[in-house]
Amino acid sequence: MSVANSPARAVPHGAGRLLGLDLGARRIGVAVCDSAGTVATGVATIERSGDPARDRRRVAELADDYGAVGVVVGLPLSMSGRAGPAAAAALAEVDALRAALDVPVDTVDERLTTVAAAGALRRSGRSARDARAVIDREAAAGILQSWLDRRRSGR
Numbered sequence: 001m002s003v004a005n006s007p008a009r010a011v012p013h014g015a016g017r018l019l020g021l022d023l024g025a026r027r028i029g030v031a032v033c034d035s036a037g038t039v040a041t042g043v044a045t046i047e048r049s050g051d052p053a054r055d056r057r058r059v060a061e062l063a064d065d066y067g068a069v070g071v072v073v074g075l076p077l078s079m080s081g082r083a084g085p086a087a088a089a090a091l092a093e094v095d096a097l098r099a100a101l102d103v104p105v106d107t108v109d110e111r112l113t114t115v116a117a118a119g120a121l122r123r124s125g126r127s128a129r130d131a132r133a134v135i136d137r138e139a140a141a142g143i144l145q146s147w148l149d150r151r152r153s154g155r
Contacts, residue, residue, distance in 0.1 A: 009104035011070030019068040020144025021059065022110065022136055023090055024048075028055065029136030031144045032066045037151075040144035042137025052093070056100040063103060070103050074110030074143035081109075108147040110139070 011018065020040055022029035028046040033039060043066075046058050063071060073094050076086040083091070091107070098105045 011072060011104045011106040016069035017066050018144060018148075019059070019063050019066060019071045020140045020147070021071060021073045022140040022143055023073060023093055024136055027132070027136045028059065029138070029140035030059075030062055031137060031140035032068065033144055033148060037148050040141045040148060042134070042139075042141040045134075045136045052096065053100075056097055059097065060101050063101060068103055071097065071101060071105045072144050072147040073097065073105060073107050074139070075107040077109050106147065108143060108150065110143050110146075 015037075017035050018033050018037065020031035020033070022031075026048050028048065029042065030044040030046060031040045031042045033041070044062060046055060046062075049055055049058075059071070062068075073090065075083070075090050075094075078084050078087075094105055094107055
């Protein structure tokens with residue numbers, strides 16, 4: 001299920017690599033999928049600079065570096081599925097990304113992706129405190145993988 005405010009262009013599926021983003025207050029986790037659109041992998045963490053335009057330029061650089069044909073952003077809905085203040089802020093950033101990027105941008109419900117990423121790292125023996133950047137990357141991978149899986153299943 002994609003939740004968005006009417007994207008101007010649809011993110012293609014299975015036609016190239018996609019970038020996945022986990023928008024955090026301090027960091028942006030970044031993931032990429034293979035060109036067939038089957039597997040997402042965390043690849044980078046962008047430390048927020050305090051300059052949103054600069055951060056968007058860094059996202060654009062990564063999209064270009066990976067040859068991304070689209071970007072998928074996690075939308076932090078409440079557990080009830082409603083869009084609260086965090087989702088509104090994310091949607092505002094999605095609108096800014098749409099204006100700054102040459103590729104379409106979509107959103108997907110990201111509930112519990114950061115929690116799942118932190119749990120997986122804990123089970124692997126790494127502490128969440130020592131691996132915050134890794135958690136953000138893995139949350140981005142979870143966001144993108146969720147979008148890919150939903151698209152593949154027709155949901």
